[in-house]
Amino acid sequence: MRDLDNSFGFQLRMLHLEVDRRARQALDIFGMTPARVTALLVIAANPGCTQTALGDALSINRASAMKMVNALETLGLVSRETAADPRAHAVTLTAAGHEAMDAMLEALRKADEAILAPLGPEAREDLLATIRLLSVQPCKAD
Amino acid sequence: MRDLDNSFGFQLRMLHLEVDRRARQALDIFGMTPARVTALLVIAANPGCTQTALGDALSINRASAMKMVNALETLGLVSRETAADPRAHAVTLTAAGHEAMDAMLEALRKADEAILAPLGPEAREDLLATIRLLSVQPCKAD
DNA sequence: TATTGTTATACTCTATAACTATA
DNA sequence: TATAGTTATAGAGTATAACAATA
Numbered sequence: 278m279r280d281l282d283n284s285f286g287f288q289l290r291m292l293h294l295e296v297d298r299r300a301r302q303a304l305d306i307f308g309m310t311p312a313r314v315t316a317l318l319v320i321a322a323n324p325g326c327t328q329t330a331l332g333d334a335l336s337i338n339r340a341s342a343m344k345m346v347n348a349l350e351t352l353g354l355v356s357r358e359t360a361a362d363p364r365a366h367a368v369t370l371t372a373a374g375h376e377a378m379d380a381m382l383e384a385l386r387k388a389d390e391a392i393l394a395p396l397g398p399e400a401r402e403d404l405l406a407t408i409r410l411l412s413v414q415p416c417k418a419d
Numbered sequence: 420m421r422d423l424d425n426s427f428g429f430q431l432r433m434l435h436l437e438v439d440r441r442a443r444q445a446l447d448i449f450g451m452t453p454a455r456v457t458a459l460l461v462i463a464a465n466p467g468c469t470q471t472a473l474g475d476a477l478s479i480n481r482a483s484a485m486k487m488v489n490a491l492e493t494l495g496l497v498s499r500e501t502a503a504d505p506r507a508h509a510v511t512l513t514a515a516g517h518e519a520m521d522a523m524l525e526a527l528r529k530a531d532e533a534i535l536a537p538l539g540p541e542a543r544e545d546l547l548a549t550i551r552l553l554s555v556q557p558c559k560a561d
Numbered sequence: 562t563a564t565t566g567t568t569a570t571a572c573t574c575t576a577t578a579a580c581t582a583t584a
Numbered sequence: 585t586a587t588a589g590t591t592a593t594a595g596a597g598t599a600t601a602a603c604a605a606t607a
């Protein structure tokens with residue numbers, strides 16, 4: 278049997294599976310999912326971004342980004358404003374979106390806490406620093 | 420704006436997004452996906468497991484596990500054998516499955532390498548050890 | 562009664578391709 | 585010609601609910 282314990286991709290996938298499952302549970306009462314919260318966070322960090330820019334930030338294409346915005350708009354969390362370029366839409370959080378985001382982040386923080394329980398403060402900082410180092414930060418949408 | 424840099428869940432999701440994207444590219448020529456490889460690995464680690472047990476190991480339900488086995492069987496990578504309990508199927512890798520798995524793991528190793536490039540040997544071991552510590556290892560399917 | 566596999570159906574998230582309107 | 589948004593369609597991966605066979 279192959280030594281899966283040493284496969285970074287496999288281990289990360291297993292961890293993500295668990296984190297995602299817990300996040301999904303935590304977000305269920307909001308009618309949200311991890312993918313939607315991620316989109317919401319990117320929009321919050323880049324108010325007025327276009328749908329195409331949002332897609333680039335999330336590594337998804339225009340059509341998929343539009344569907345996400347549709348879902349968030351239906352939930353009343355974001356709105357499409359007119360942009361300088363009349364072809365584009367400027368996507369921004371509504372007041373309800375800002376409020377909801379705070380509640381969701383707190384719910385996610387609790388879900389993360391359950392996962393991170395085995396780690397002390399230093400180990401958590403090290404882990405976060407390492408992940409940040411590896412991750413191409415796709416939160417710039419402009 | 421909320422400090423997303425310090426949100427473990429958000430950072431992990433972003434990292435997973437990138438790792439998954441590269442893994443998907445690497446597996447494309449095999450007609451495989453990360454989810455299918457994970458299932459294949461669990462089956463390889465637990466030869467003769469039932470579909471329900473596979474589902475438990477992957478945190479998915481029976482119906483979804485059956486679909487995965489169907490896909491892997493169609494690709495000729497696994498086979499359903501008769502189990503002690505005639506209600507169940509014993510799922511095992513075929514010879515082709517074992518061969519293909521080696522090639523896939525090598526392809527994934529290369530994809531991981533591209534992500535891990537910023538880390539030295541020690542940092543990689545630390546990261547892997549930490550992830551293993553957090554991850555409830557769902558690779559026991561029996 | 563409980564469990565295994567199965568089928569049917571549906572939802573989320575992604576993709577591609579083609580269309581429109583504007584640049 | 586290129587770009588932003590849209591629509592239609594499709595596929596992967598998940599879920600629930602109900603069914604047959606077996607324990």
